[in-house]
Amino acid sequence: MKKYFIATFDNEFDLKEATVEYRENKLKIMDAFTPYAVHGLDEAMGLKPSRLTKLCFLFGFTGFILALVGQYWISAVNWPINIGGKPWNSLPAFLPVIFEVTVLFAGLGTVFSLLVISRLRPGKVPKQFSTRVTDDHFLMVLSDKKGVLNEKLAESISIKHNALKWKLEGESE
Amino acid sequence: MLVKGKKNMAENIITIRENLVGGNKTLSKVTDDVLGVMERKPTKLWWFGFIIALTALGTGFIAVVYQVRTGIGTWGLNKTVGWAFDITNFVFWVGIGHAGTLISAILFLFRQKWRTSINRSAEAMTIFAVMCAGIFPLIHMGRPWLAHWALPYPNFRGPLWVNFRSPLAWDVFAISTYLIISAVFWYIGMIPDLATVRDRVTNKFKKFIFNFLSLGWDGSSRTWHRYETVYGLLAGLATPLVVSVHTIVSFDFATSSIPGWHTTTFPPYFVSGAVFSGFAMVLTLMLIARKTLKLEDYITRKHVDNMTKVIILTGGIVTLSYATEFFMAWYSGNGYEQFVFINRALGPFAWAYWIMLSINLIVPQFFWFKKLRRNLIIVFILSLFINVGMWFERFVIIVTSLHRDFLPSSWAMYKPSIIEIGTLVGSFGLFFTLFLLFIRFMPMISIGEIKSVLHYKGSHGGKK
Numbered sequence: 001m002k003k004y005f006i007a008t009f010d011n012e013f014d015l016k017e018a019t020v021e022y023r024e025n026k027l028k029i030m031d032a033f034t035p036y037a038v039h040g041l042d043e044a045m046g047l048k049p050s051r052l053t054k055l056c057f058l059f060g061f062t063g064f065i066l067a068l069v070g071q072y073w074i075s076a077v078n079w080p081i082n083i084g085g086k087p088w089n090s091l092p093a094f095l096p097v098i099f100e101v102t103v104l105f106a107g108l109g110t111v112f113s114l115l116v117i118s119r120l121r122p123g124k125v126p127k128q129f130s131t132r133v134t135d136d137h138f139l140m141v142l143s144d145k146k147g148v149l150n151e152k153l154a155e156s157i158s159i160k161h162n163a164l165k166w167k168l169e170g171e172s173e
Numbered sequence: 174m175l176v177k178g179k180k181n182m183a184e185n186i187i188t189i190r191e192n193l194v195g196g197n198k199t200l201s202k203v204t205d206d207v208l209g210v211m212e213r214k215p216t217k218l219w220w221f222g223f224i225i226a227l228t229a230l231g232t233g234f235i236a237v238v239y240q241v242r243t244g245i246g247t248w249g250l251n252k253t254v255g256w257a258f259d260i261t262n263f264v265f266w267v268g269i270g271h272a273g274t275l276i277s278a279i280l281f282l283f284r285q286k287w288r289t290s291i292n293r294s295a296e297a298m299t300i301f302a303v304m305c306a307g308i309f310p311l312i313h314m315g316r317p318w319l320a321h322w323a324l325p326y327p328n329f330r331g332p333l334w335v336n337f338r339s340p341l342a343w344d345v346f347a348i349s350t351y352l353i354i355s356a357v358f359w360y361i362g363m364i365p366d367l368a369t370v371r372d373r374v375t376n377k378f379k380k381f382i383f384n385f386l387s388l389g390w391d392g393s394s395r396t397w398h399r400y401e402t403v404y405g406l407l408a409g410l411a412t413p414l415v416v417s418v419h420t421i422v423s424f425d426f427a428t429s430s431i432p433g434w435h436t437t438t439f440p441p442y443f444v445s446g447a448v449f450s451g452f453a454m455v456l457t458l459m460l461i462a463r464k465t466l467k468l469e470d471y472i473t474r475k476h477v478d479n480m481t482k483v484i485i486l487t488g489g490i491v492t493l494s495y496a497t498e499f500f501m502a503w504y505s506g507n508g509y510e511q512f513v514f515i516n517r518a519l520g521p522f523a524w525a526y527w528i529m530l531s532i533n534l535i536v537p538q539f540f541w542f543k544k545l546r547r548n549l550i551i552v553f554i555l556s557l558f559i560n561v562g563m564w565f566e567r568f569v570i571i572v573t574s575l576h577r578d579f580l581p582s583s584w585a586m587y588k589p590s591i592i593e594i595g596t597l598v599g600s601f602g603l604f605f606t607l608f609l610l611f612i613r614f615m616p617m618i619s620i621g622e623i624k625s626v627l628h629y630k631g632s633h634g635g636k637k
Contacts, residue, residue, distance in 0.1 A: 004397040011381060025320050030223055031391075031393045031394060032394040033391060033392040033393055033394065034392055034397065035200060035365075035369075035392060035621065035622040035624055036365070036393055036397075036622065036624075036625040037397045037398075037400065037401050037625060038394065038397070038623070039625070041394050041397075041398075042394070042398045043510055047394075047395065047398050049402075050255045050398060050399045050402040050403075052399055052402050052403055052406065053349075053402060053406060054195060056406045056410075058196065061411075062541025070325070071337045074325060074334040074337065075334070075336075075337055075338075077525040078332065079331055079332060079333070079334055081336070083336055083338055084338075086338055089473055090337070090338050093337060093338040094337055096340075096347065096417070096421050096424070097342070097343055097528070098344070099413075099417055100346040100347050100350040100414075100417065101346065101350075102349045103354065103410050103413070103414045103417075104353060104354065106406075107352070107353075107354045107357060107358075107406075107407055107410050107411075108357065109362045110403050110406050110407070111357050111361055111403060111407070114361075114399055114400065114403045117231075118395075118396040118399055118400070119389070120364070120390065120396070121388055122385050122386070122388055123384065123388060123389075124367075124388060125389065126389040126390065126391035126393055128372075128394075131372040132372075132374075133391070133392040134365070134368045134369040134371075134372045134373075134390075134392055135200065135201050135369060135372065135373070136199065136200035136201040136204070136468060139392075141284055143525070152563055153552035
């Protein structure tokens with residue numbers, strides 16, 4: 001049986017301050033749910049910078065190599081055609097396509113990675129603690145994973161930071 | 174005394190700063206306001222616009238079917254003027270698209286918070302404009318069902334690959350990459366708002382559709398964290414992309430040896446012209462949307478004000494380009510180049526040249542005056558003028574450079590046929606039909622982003 005402590009706030013400032021305090025008191029944060037990207041919440045929660053930037057570079061680099069080698073192979077190896085006496089390997093003329101393919105690969109690859117890592121896919125029905133998260137509520141969900149959930153402590157911190165409401169929810173596995 | 178004065182000034186700055194969103198909105202009020210547009214029955218004004226747009230689209234459809242069945246001979250082209258109306262429309266529409274990416278990506282990187290109310294619809298405009306642009310080269314192929322031959326893929330025709338040294342092949346890559354990345358950027362930006370719609374609608378069918386489209390978004394801060402990273406990366410990718418697209422479009426001309434086209438100023442000239450015309454179109458659309466959908470609190474006078482200032486800047490660059498072209502023609506000492514420019518201003522197409530010059534040079538100057546910037550009717554009319562002026566710029570560049578050949582016996586004139594005009598009307602029909610459907614069925618303002626800047630003024634004024 002998993003246990004969740006769910007506190008609801010009505011603004012980002014209370015949520016951020018409460019988050020800092022939950023963490024200071026060694027309460028395990030499962031996740032926070034917000035209607036928009038709250039700046040500073042990632043730091044408050046101690047989230048590391050996303051590694052998607054590195055993936056983006058890798059995808060872009062793949063596109064770069066593919067376009068460079070591909071154009072060379074097509075124009076100079078597989079079927080060389082004399083066009084206005086230009087050299088088989090017209091590298092400067094290949095740059096625009098190299099650039100476009102790099103951007104295309106980097107963009108699509110990054111978005112695809114985001115969907116995979118965040119487990120987003122068409123038609124998925126999300127498990128929501130409250131549907132008002134996509135409207136005007138800010139949720140903080142604490143879990144008892146790896147330890148005991150100190151409800152009393154969580155409650156007092158929530159009250160201190162003007163939580164609208166809080167509740168304990170169980171989920172059988 | 175001095176210190177006191179300084180303090181007063183600081184206070185004044187804080188009070189002068191306008192809120193990005195008018196009215197005292199709460200978070201749920203923003204949701205209600207934006208989604209209310211989708212939930213209400215469309216206004217009469219919307220239906221009026223939609224029927225006109227649909228009629229134009231129908232006209233274009235007939236014209237396209239006719240010319241594809243009959244052939245490109247239905248156009249007014251001849252041996253000398255082999256490129257005219259369709260490429261003018263192509264460049265015009267691609268240019269329109271550029272403002273959308275500028276607002277969504279470049280202003281995002283510059284942390285211009287005012288972009289939040291208009292970026293979604295400007296991005297939609299980009300996608301629709303690029304779709305309109307794509308139609309023209311497709312038709313010009315004559316056999317649009319063989320359009321895939323423009324892509325490099327293993328085939329049994331040799332294998333016959335595309336010529337990567339040709340700017341037209343670059344164009345295929347640039348435009349399709351631009352369309353794909355813009356569409357992805359737009360859709361990714363819309364996912365959180367689609368989830369808001371999902372959690373709000375009661376209709377089972379709508380719930381299914383929006384559940385499908387929102388990809389199971391739950392507002393998790395871990396996802397938001399990654400999402401923000403990806404959004405920033407896409408903005409960073411889209412910024413050089415948008416510059417590259419019109420640069421490559423300008424290469425279609427600049428890499429040729431036609432006097433009037435063969436110049437190195439073309440890339441910056443085209444890019445600034447694209448932003449100039451695109452912002453005029455954004456203004457046209459936003460002023461319509463603002464009025465018909467009653468979104469005055471979101472698309473405020475400040476937005477209009479900022480956009481007109483961008484128009485002043487880009488209009489200035491365009492005018493400078495006109496002057497540079499003339500100067501370079503004279504300075505180059507090249508007789509052919511000089512002839513083309515004198516012929517532009519005084520030749521048979523002088524009327525088009527002077528329409529272009531008078532509009533693009535004079536109209537932006539009105540925006541220096543705050544009184545005129547604040548009068549939305551005047552801004553609307555001026556934005557329409559710029560759209561016309563920039564269409565003529567492309568027409569002038571393309572047709573006047575071609576109609577006087579190196580060989581005087583080949584000199585010819587160009588007049589668009591009714592089929593070509595019908596196609597242009599149809600492209601406007603497609604553009605406005607899609608845009609009107611978009612503002613009706615999708616959240617046209619980025620709810621999530623608006624909510625995040627709701628307290629923008631407050632956070633700068635020291636109040637939380």
